[in-house]
Amino acid sequence: MGKVLDLSKSVHDLVKEYPELVDIMAKLGFTEITKKAMLNSVGRIMTIPKGAATKNIPMPTVIAALIQNGFELTGAMPTFGKDTQESKSDEKSVQPQENTTEQLKSYLKRLGEGEDLESVRKDFAEKFEHVEASEIMKAEQELLAEGTPLQEVQRLCDVHSALFHGATKEEQIANAEKAVEASLAKEKQAEAAELARKIQVSTTPNANYNNKKERAKELVETVGHPLHTFTAENEALAKLLAEAIPAAKNNENIDEYLTKIREVSIHYAKKGDLFYPLLKVRYEISGPSDVMWTVDDEIRDELSALVKETEHTPEWYARVDAVLKRVDEMIYKEANILFPICAVNFTDAEWKSIYQDAKDYAECFGVTGARWEAAEVEKEAQKQAGSITDGEVVMPGGHMSVAQLTALLNTLPIEITFVDADNINRFFNEGPKVFKRPQMAIDREVFSCHPPKIEPMVRAIIDDFRNNRRDSVPVWMEKGGKTMLVTYMAVRDRKGTYMGTVEVVQDMEFAKEHFLPQTDHK
Numbered sequence: 001m002g003k004v005l006d007l008s009k010s011v012h013d014l015v016k017e018y019p020e021l022v023d024i025m026a027k028l029g030f031t032e033i034t035k036k037a038m039l040n041s042v043g044r045i046m047t048i049p050k051g052a053a054t055k056n057i058p059m060p061t062v063i064a065a066l067i068q069n070g071f072e073l074t075g076a077m078p079t080f081g082k083d084t085q086e087s088k089s090d091e092k093s094v095q096p097q098e099n100t101t102e103q104l105k106s107y108l109k110r111l112g113e114g115e116d117l118e119s120v121r122k123d124f125a126e127k128f129e130h131v132e133a134s135e136i137m138k139a140e141q142e143l144l145a146e147g148t149p150l151q152e153v154q155r156l157c158d159v160h161s162a163l164f165h166g167a168t169k170e171e172q173i174a175n176a177e178k179a180v181e182a183s184l185a186k187e188k189q190a191e192a193a194e195l196a197r198k199i200q201v202s203t204t205p206n207a208n209y210n211n212k213k214e215r216a217k218e219l220v221e222t223v224g225h226p227l228h229t230f231t232a233e234n235e236a237l238a239k240l241l242a243e244a245i246p247a248a249k250n251n252e253n254i255d256e257y258l259t260k261i262r263e264v265s266i267h268y269a270k271k272g273d274l275f276y277p278l279l280k281v282r283y284e285i286s287g288p289s290d291v292m293w294t295v296d297d298e299i300r301d302e303l304s305a306l307v308k309e310t311e312h313t314p315e316w317y318a319r320v321d322a323v324l325k326r327v328d329e330m331i332y333k334e335a336n337i338l339f340p341i342c343a344v345n346f347t348d349a350e351w352k353s354i355y356q357d358a359k360d361y362a363e364c365f366g367v368t369g370a371r372w373e374a375a376e377v378e379k380e381a382q383k384q385a386g387s388i389t390d391g392e393v394v395m396p397g398g399h400m401s402v403a404q405l406t407a408l409l410n411t412l413p414i415e416i417t418f419v420d421a422d423n424i425n426r427f428f429n430e431g432p433k434v435f436k437r438p439q440m441a442i443d444r445e446v447f448s449c450h451p452p453k454i455e456p457m458v459r460a461i462i463d464d465f466r467n468n469r470r471d472s473v474p475v476w477m478e479k480g481g482k483t484m485l486v487t488y489m490a491v492r493d494r495k496g497t498y499m500g501t502v503e504v505v506q507d508m509e510f511a512k513e514h515f516l517p518q519t520d521h522k
Contacts, residue, residue, distance in 0.1 A: 482509050
């Protein structure tokens, strides 16, 4: 019997049945299939048609490759739409609408469809003298809302740096500072006209985008404030890049630079936990959250892959040069897009919560977070105020005071997260954690705490728990050089009613000495 491949099965199950699929799918562009962690997690809920749609890989191409490799296809066959090339070529000739955001979206779409950068830039220059970063963000956000795939908008996030900050994509972002200064000067000269074009990216009526850069500057200069620390980290990173990028271009040994630059993963993790979810959930600003988060993940993954490769070929150096430029561009985007947006939206209480949660993260680039006096004074005042007298929690197995129950949960050698039936984070036990759990995430939807590429997996797991399709999902992984077991379990009452989901994280290093073969015995 021939090789029968059921398209309705998960990628994980198909690879288990036909291991040769890994090489076939990787060549088609499904690069994540080579990563065991992704295959054992996302791969368990992803089918080939769904993966092709996510990666924007034409299904006819996938089917042709599978058939050429001797597979007989069965299961739910996808439907294919009509070719849209004619409509794409016609769209280039459409005149931009009067609305600024619509005009920007038309340029971004043309770039995403592969039109020459200089051709688009020429048309752009005829319509605008300069453009606000927040307007670019709004255009990206509307593209996402209209159904433009996240991967396409993410590419535009990189491309528009060349369009809006330089004549060609090859220009260094180092020149962006001069462009920003010129833009600020023009804003002051035409402030009245600019006010009419400013956008309200937040549902918060008090968000004043007129002074966003001044507000961001004020917070950056406040010693100990989160933006003060983030900016100091970026300044240290920029110095490393100033030496590493020329070295990579000249094919010089940059292993030491890469090791240090990889600490940017700590910086990105703090953004992913403390900034992005708050913007997306509380202020409904999803554009920069979705797009930048994906770019952060891709940069971190590429740096990790490059460090693991021992052969430093010209192609390897070209990849290093490309990813370092992306890191450099992200510094610019944070300072000119992300930080100003956060500055005018986040409340003082939210910034103080971010400051306290950030203490759980390791240092990066030698930057030690300074003491923010206002936040520390407020925290001390809260301690002095004391807490409500502990009551007792009565359960079928007995009763405990709140203090006893808290101490018990904190003593267990595991990390516990409980998400209720409405998908809201309700509880984390205390103590140091491998997977950071900021307190500001309490009472927030769990999906907001995960990067875009992980969110579909989390949704699928919880949906399976809610509908009694599964009771638990174990995920083994390496984290910080240690073997970790993350187990997701459905929480149900005695009648089987779904109450929520608990995530338990266990360090399994201790088990190795008990179960691995002993080699020193004679």
